[in-house]
Amino acid sequence: MPQTPHMEKHFTASDAVRDVVIGMSDGLTVPFALAAGLTGAVDSTSVIVTAGLAEIAAGSIAMGLGGYLAAKSDAEHYHSEQVREQMEVREKPADEEEEVRDVFRAYGLSEEVINPIVTGMKKLPESWVDFMMRFELGLEKPEPKRALTSALTIAGAYIAGGLIPLAPYFFESSARASLPVSVVVTLAALAVFGYIKGHFTGAKPARSGFQTVLVGGLAACVAFLIARFIA
Amino acid sequence: MPQTPHMEKHFTASDAVRDVVIGMSDGLTVPFALAAGLTGAVDSTSVIVTAGLAEIAAGSIAMGLGGYLAAKSDAEHYHSEQVREQMEVREKPADEEEEVRDVFRAYGLSEEVINPIVTGMKKLPESWVDFMMRFELGLEKPEPKRALTSALTIAGAYIAGGLIPLAPYFFESSARASLPVSVVVTLAALAVFGYIKGHFTGAKPARSGFQTVLVGGLAACVAFLIARFIA
Numbered sequence: 001m002p003q004t005p006h007m008e009k010h011f012t013a014s015d016a017v018r019d020v021v022i023g024m025s026d027g028l029t030v031p032f033a034l035a036a037g038l039t040g041a042v043d044s045t046s047v048i049v050t051a052g053l054a055e056i057a058a059g060s061i062a063m064g065l066g067g068y069l070a071a072k073s074d075a076e077h078y079h080s081e082q083v084r085e086q087m088e089v090r091e092k093p094a095d096e097e098e099e100v101r102d103v104f105r106a107y108g109l110s111e112e113v114i115n116p117i118v119t120g121m122k123k124l125p126e127s128w129v130d131f132m133m134r135f136e137l138g139l140e141k142p143e144p145k146r147a148l149t150s151a152l153t154i155a156g157a158y159i160a161g162g163l164i165p166l167a168p169y170f171f172e173s174s175a176r177a178s179l180p181v182s183v184v185v186t187l188a189a190l191a192v193f194g195y196i197k198g199h200f201t202g203a204k205p206a207r208s209g210f211q212t213v214l215v216g217g218l219a220a221c222v223a224f225l226i227a228r229f230i231a
Numbered sequence: 232m233p234q235t236p237h238m239e240k241h242f243t244a245s246d247a248v249r250d251v252v253i254g255m256s257d258g259l260t261v262p263f264a265l266a267a268g269l270t271g272a273v274d275s276t277s278v279i280v281t282a283g284l285a286e287i288a289a290g291s292i293a294m295g296l297g298g299y300l301a302a303k304s305d306a307e308h309y310h311s312e313q314v315r316e317q318m319e320v321r322e323k324p325a326d327e328e329e330e331v332r333d334v335f336r337a338y339g340l341s342e343e344v345i346n347p348i349v350t351g352m353k354k355l356p357e358s359w360v361d362f363m364m365r366f367e368l369g370l371e372k373p374e375p376k377r378a379l380t381s382a383l384t385i386a387g388a389y390i391a392g393g394l395i396p397l398a399p400y401f402f403e404s405s406a407r408a409s410l411p412v413s414v415v416v417t418l419a420a421l422a423v424f425g426y427i428k429g430h431f432t433g434a435k436p437a438r439s440g441f442q443t444v445l446v447g448g449l450a451a452c453v454a455f456l457i458a459r460f461i462a
Contacts, residue, residue: 034286
């Protein structure tokens, strides 16, 4: 997949887009598959709507609040590692110096090339710590307000996504009559979502659309067959 | 949270542990909340078992297959960016040189310190590309076999986690009688899981246990109230 070398920037999806994608991928898929699956076992839309809304509530809380707490833990982990690096730079500079050297040795650079960087780093202890955080430990500095925004975006996208497959069941009393509408609407939504997602993430849009349809469709089929089989 | 500076290694959870944590967090939470929620609306365990198994199928496929395809896309994205970097290093070395300089300038290092590294990089075009991939773009080299193992681990952990809250409903015909057993068993499982997860991820185990119980418990409460309200 060679790409034109003239493009100005390498693609990076914004954090907000990433969060919408995370929430909506699962939101469109799991409530859809659950509703389709239950249709294999019961014909009352009221049970399916109840189960679907319960699932949307549970899934959005698990993803949103779960994600929020995970981001908070990451931030604390970053901070504790930073404190340790600061201590190490202060108390065991020779060891840390070796670690800087190791980062560059891994790229096959010689000691003569590495020496000036090490000397330079030693004059900037704060930068030195930042450098180690990123290049030795591979940790990104967390943005303080991101955790909450991210949690709300993911949860909101999950709810928005989940209401699409469920909507047809609101207007009918027969689940079996609602299922085809839900399938058509949701597969179309998955295709559009996957296509747009592909645009944002740098994947081929058509292929990305096909893949989201495949995941959603397969999940719904398996859920339907399981429910059919045990009901 | 200062930590002892004598610890030999900074903590990094293995990929397998990470995958189990991802799958089991949601697996313990969402089917639990769905089953508890449905108990607020129906008293037949057969409906709840059907919905629960359909959810477990849907969730494990969405997380497993979805994760697999995402990992494949990441690998392709890495490859396409790598091709572009290789081209840029070959065709616009002056621009790429500036980019290397920018990476180091961000740490406040002076040009005299940066010059030798740039000179060194130019002699090692392959390392140069690797360096840009990691330090300019922040992309990690994907492991080719990881995507499949990761998908299966996440899906398996989701299924294992999901069967715990559902198990009590298998043995009773009254959902309301099964609910308290499911709540006790699942909150205990969430606490143990969160505690162990804390150990692996470097968070305080007791706090991590409390948090997983909070997310699962809150999701179940909200799902129950929603189902109660609409049923």
